[in-house]
Amino acid sequence: MLNHLSKEVEGLSYMNYTRRAKRTYFKINVTRGDKRKELFHNQLILYVKTINQVSNVIKKKHTFSLEAMAMVRLLEEHLSVMRQVHDMVYTKEIKGEKVPNEAKIYSIYEQHTDIIVKGAREVKFGHKVDLSSGKSNLILHCQVVRGNPSDSKLFTPAVDAIIDNYGIVPRDCTTDGGYGSLANQAHAREKGITNIVFNKIVGSLNNIASSKNMETRLKKWRSGMEAVISNLKRGYNLARCTWKGWEHFVAKVLWSIIAYNIRVMTAHVVRLI
Numbered sequence: 001m002l003n004h005l006s007k008e009v010e011g012l013s014y015m016n017y018t019r020r021a022k023r024t025y026f027k028i029n030v031t032r033g034d035k036r037k038e039l040f041h042n043q044l045i046l047y048v049k050t051i052n053q054v055s056n057v058i059k060k061k062h063t064f065s066l067e068a069m070a071m072v073r074l075l076e077e078h079l080s081v082m083r084q085v086h087d088m089v090y091t092k093e094i095k096g097e098k099v100p101n102e103a104k105i106y107s108i109y110e111q112h113t114d115i116i117v118k119g120a121r122e123v124k125f126g127h128k129v130d131l132s133s134g135k136s137n138l139i140l141h142c143q144v145v146r147g148n149p150s151d152s153k154l155f156t157p158a159v160d161a162i163i164d165n166y167g168i169v170p171r172d173c174t175t176d177g178g179y180g181s182l183a184n185q186a187h188a189r190e191k192g193i194t195n196i197v198f199n200k201i202v203g204s205l206n207n208i209a210s211s212k213n214m215e216t217r218l219k220k221w222r223s224g225m226e227a228v229i230s231n232l233k234r235g236y237n238l239a240r241c242t243w244k245g246w247e248h249f250v251a252k253v254l255w256s257i258i259a260y261n262i263r264v265m266t267a268h269v270v271r272l273i
Contacts, residue, residue: 112246151178
């Protein structure tokens with residue numbers, strides 16, 4: 001951004017630490033142990049120098065064009081983010097302390113982004129979207145949640161929303177294994193649901209079904225839900241949202257669901273003609 005700004009503003013100069021930072025970045029990725037901490041320390045020194053370069057450019061009095069003024073405004077917004085990134089890395093890598101989730105930032109440009117998959121698998125960023133469907137294959141309920149709550153915490157609000165919004169208590173309920181818990185099962189029974197089947201069960205949890213055949217059928221139906229998710233995700237480009245900001249992310253998801261439901265209903269109507 002400083003490079004772009006220097007092309008717009010005559011006489012604007014700054015120090016560029018990119019090459020040195022790239023070399024240190026490479027060393028960090030191939031180093032383990034105490035030497036890694038020293039490398040992070042060196043990288044943070046370069047980072048502070050870069051922050052100072054940005055701060056100095058913003059403070060200098062220049063004659064800016066409209067395009068240059070927009071760049072300076074964007075640099076001002078990024079300056080606070082840069083400081084937050086510095087504090088986050090210093091806390092974790094230099095002090096060796098855990099960084100609270102509310103202090104973390106995973107994207108410079110989409111600061112609302114959360115980590116939704118980590119561990120042994122490839123890390124994925126975005127937001128968790130919880131969907132509820134029925135026999136019609138329409139999507140009946142959607143939750144777009146902040147952070148990375150466990151699936152088990154999303155079960156109760158989904159069941160309550162379905163009953164409240166449609167005024168009908170479902171006879172059957174089947175979910176992925178992550179939603180399974182004794183508390184969730186008890187909540188579903190309290191609401192009047194007869195067959196409560198989780199795709200995987202652990203510990204003392206047992207599925208409740210009127211027969212073994214019913215349990216098998218519900219598990220197979222749950223597997224069929226993957227086609228609905230895939231249809232929505234790939235048919236409406238939900239694998240990657242290009243709409244900027246949290247509000248627009250939620251809007252993209254909800255408008256995609258509306259479009260998907262219209263397509264499903266249209267297909268039903270066409271079959272009846």
